[in-house]
Amino acid sequence: MKRLQRLRATAPLRDMVSEIGFGQSQLIQPLFLAEGISKEEPLGGLPGSSRHTLSSLLAQFEKDLAAGVRQFLLFPVPAQKSNRNFAAEFVGTALQQMRQRAGSDAAIWVDTCICSFTETGHCCVHDTRGRQDLAATHAALGTLALTYVKAGADGVSPSDMNDGRVAYLRKKLDEAGHDLAPIMSYSTKFASNFYGPFRDAADSAPQFGDRKSYQLDVRNRSDALASSRRCAEEGADLLMVKPGQPSADLIRPINEQTGLPVGAYQVSGEYTSLVLLAKEKFVDFDAALIESWHNLRRAGASYIITYGARLARGLGF
Numbered sequence: 264m265k266r267l268q269r270l271r272a273t274a275p276l277r278d279m280v281s282e283i284g285f286g287q288s289q290l291i292q293p294l295f296l297a298e299g300i301s302k303e304e305p306l307g308g309l310p311g312s313s314r315h316t317l318s319s320l321l322a323q324f325e326k327d328l329a330a331g332v333r334q335f336l337l338f339p340v341p342a343q344k345s346n347r348n349f350a351a352e353f354v355g356t357a358l359q360q361m362r363q364r365a366g367s368d369a370a371i372w373v374d375t376c377i378c379s380f381t382e383t384g385h386c387c388v389h390d391t392r393g394r395q396d397l398a399a400t401h402a403a404l405g406t407l408a409l410t411y412v413k414a415g416a417d418g419v420s421p422s423d424m425n426d427g428r429v430a431y432l433r434k435k436l437d438e439a440g441h442d443l444a445p446i447m448s449y450s451t452k453f454a455s456n457f458y459g460p461f462r463d464a465a466d467s468a469p470q471f472g473d474r475k476s477y478q479l480d481v482r483n484r485s486d487a488l489a490s491s492r493r494c495a496e497e498g499a500d501l502l503m504v505k506p507g508q509p510s511a512d513l514i515r516p517i518n519e520q521t522g523l524p525v526g527a528y529q530v531s532g533e534y535t536s537l538v539l540l541a542k543e544k545f546v547d548f549d550a551a552l553i554e555s556w557h558n559l560r561r562a563g564a565s566y567i568i569t570y571g572a573r574l575a576r577g578l579g580f
Contacts, residue, residue, distance in 0.1 A: 265498075266442055266443060268443060269418075269443050269444070269445040269500050270445055270500055270501070270524075272417075272443060273367050273370065273417070274367070274368075275288070275333045275334060275367075275368065275369055275370035275417075276370050276417065276445070278333065279291075279333075279334055279370060279565070279566050280501070280524045280565050280566065282565075285556075285557075285560050286575070286580060287331050287332065287333070287572065287575040287576060287580060288333055288334070289334075289560075289564075289565065289566045289567060290332070290334060290556070290566070290567055290568075290569055290571075290572035290575055291334040291335065291336050291372070291526075291566060291567065291568040291569070291572060292327055292332045292334065292335050292336070292569075292570075292572035292573050293312070293335075293336045293337075293338060293568060293570060294315065294320060294323065294324065294327075294335055294336070294337050294338065295312070295313065295314045295315055295337075295338045295340060295464050296315055296317070296320050296337060296338070296339050296340065296353070296354065296357050297314040297315060297316070297340040297342075298339070298340065298341050298342040298353045299341075299342025299343075300314060300316055301316070302316060302319070303315055303316060303319035306460065306463070306464050307460070307463075308460040308531070308535040308538060308539075309460055309464070309531060309534060309535060309538075309570050310538060311570070311571075311573065311574070312464070312570050314340065314464055317353070317356065317357055317360075320357060320361075321357075321360055321361065321364065324361055324364060324365075325364060326573075327572075327573045328364070328365060328368070328369060330573050330574075330575075330576050330577070331575065331576040332369070332572050332573050332575075333368065333369050333370065334369070334370050334372075334566070334572070335361075335369060335370070335371050335372065336372045336373070336374060336420060336568055337354070337357070337358070337361075337371060337372070337373045337374065337416075338374045338379070338464070339351060339353070339354040339373070339374070339379060340379045340464075341353070341379060341380055344380065344381060344382040345380060345381070345382065346381055346382050346383065346388060346389070347388070347399075349377060349380050349403045349406050349407055351380075351406075351407055351410045351411070352410075354373065354407075354410065354411060354414070355410050355411070355413070355414035356414075358371065358373070358411060358414035358415045358416055359414050359415055361415070362414075362415035370417045370418075371415065371416050371417050372416065372417060372418050372419065372420045372447055373407075373411040373416045373419055373420065374420050374422050375404055375407055375408050375411065375419040375420055375421045375422065375423075375432070376404075376421065376422045376423045377400070377403050377404065377407070377423065378423070380403075383471065384468050385474065386400075386422070386423035386424065386425065386474060386477065387400040387423065387425055387477065388400045388403060395425075395476075395477075397425060397426065397427070400423070400425050400428070401425075401427065401428060401431040404421060404423065404425075404428055404431065404432060405431060405432060405435040407419075408421075408432050408435060408436060409435060409436070409439055409441075412436060412439075412441045412444045413439075413441075416444075417444070417445070418444050418445040418446060418447055418500070419432060419436075419444070419446055419447070420446070420447040420448070420449065420503075421446065421448055421449065422449040422452065422505075423449075423477070424449065424452050424474075424477045424478050424479070424490075425477055426477075427497070429446060429448050429493075429494045429497035429498055429499050430497035430498060432446060433446060433497065433498035433499075445500035445501065446498065446499045446500055446501070447499070447500065447501040447503065447526070448494040448499035448501065448502055448503065449503050449505055449528070450490055450491035450493075450494035450495070450499060450502040450503055450504075450517070451479065451487045451488075451490050451491045451502070451503070451504045451505070451510060451513055451517065452478055452479060452490075452503075452504075452505040453478060453479045453480070453481045453487070453505065453506065453509070453510065454473065454474050454475045454478035454479060454480065454481070455478075455481065455505070455506050455509070455530070455532075456532070457506045457509070457530050457531070457532030457533055458506075458530055458531060458532060459531065459532055460531035460532065460534075460535050461530060461531040461532075464531070481509070484512075484513070487504075487510070487513055488513065488516060488517060488520060491504075491513075491517040491520070491521060491525070492517075492520055492521055495521035495522075495523050499523065500523070501523065501524050501525075501526060501565075501566075502517055502518075502521060502523050502524070502525045502526070503525065503526045503527065503528060503568075504517070504525065504526075504527050504528070505527075505528040505530060506528060506529075506530040506532065506533055507527035507528050507529045507530065507533060507559050507564070507567065507568075508527075508529070508533055508555065508558065508559065510527065511527070511558065511559060511562035511564075512562070514527060514559070514562045514563040514564050515562060515563035518563055518565075524565035524566065525563060525564065525565055526564055526565055526566040526567060526568065527559045527562070527564040527566075527567050527568070528567075528568040529555065529556075529559070529567055529568060529569040529570070529571075531570070533555070534569065534570045534571065537551050537552055537555065549574075549578050552569075552571050552574070552578070553578060553580055556569065556580070
C-alpha cells in the first residue's frame, strides 16, 4: 500500500513539498559528521561548511535552527573503513541528540550510502573476485537505514544508485514497523565532475576505477528518466536530480512521469563555482546564489539541497 501520509507527518515535511510559495522551508542544509576527528575542520571551497565532531555538529545544528533552517541532510563519515562491517552507532547518538534539540520543528534526513564506510570508497560491496555483490550491498544499506530511523531520522536518502535499493529499503523499513518513514531517493544521479569538494568532505573518493558502472552517463536522457521512474515504482516518496543545474532539464519531466515531488542537489562543485566567481568579483555571491535557487525552482524543483540554506534568512530570501 502506498502511504501518502509519509510526507504529511510533520510541519517541516509538509512545508518542504508545498506546491505554493518558495522559501527557506524548501532548502535542505547538508551537515557532515566525522567520527574520530578531535576538532571541527572547515571545508575549503565551501565557506561556512565543516567536517564536524559531535559537539561542533550539535552547536552548528542549533545555530542553523536559530537561522530558520528546518531541513537537514546528514552525511556520516566513520573513522574506520570496512568492506563488511557497517556499524553506525556514532550516527545514532548524533541523531538522538539532534532530535532532542529540534523536536518536531525540523526534518532530519540521512544520506544512506556506504562509500564513506568502505575501504574501496565505492558505493557497493565487492565480492572476492572484485565484482559487485548486490545482495551484500542491499544488506549494508538496510542496516544503516534502520539505525538512522530508529535513532530519530525523519527519513533516509539512498544515494548509491545500485539496482533495487529503494525496493529493498522500503521492505526493510516496513517490516520493522517504520512504514511511515519516507525515502528521498537520489533517483537521477550522474557520474559527474562536479562532486570534487564533497568527496574530500565525505572521505569517499574511489580507491580504484570510477562509479560509471552504477551512476548515470551524462549523455543519456532516457536512462536518467527511467532511473527515476524505477525509484518511484519501488516506493520512493521523493525523487532527486544530481547535480542540480546541469540536470535542470529533467526535473519537470520526472515529475510529470511519476507524479512525485522532485528535488535538486546544488552540489559542491556548483556552489564552489559561485564562491570562486565572487572571489574574483565576477558576480555578487548573494544575488547569484538566490538566482540559482530560483532557476531550479523554475525548472520544477520542489526542494533544493544547498550548502547555503543557512544563509537564506540573512539574504532576505
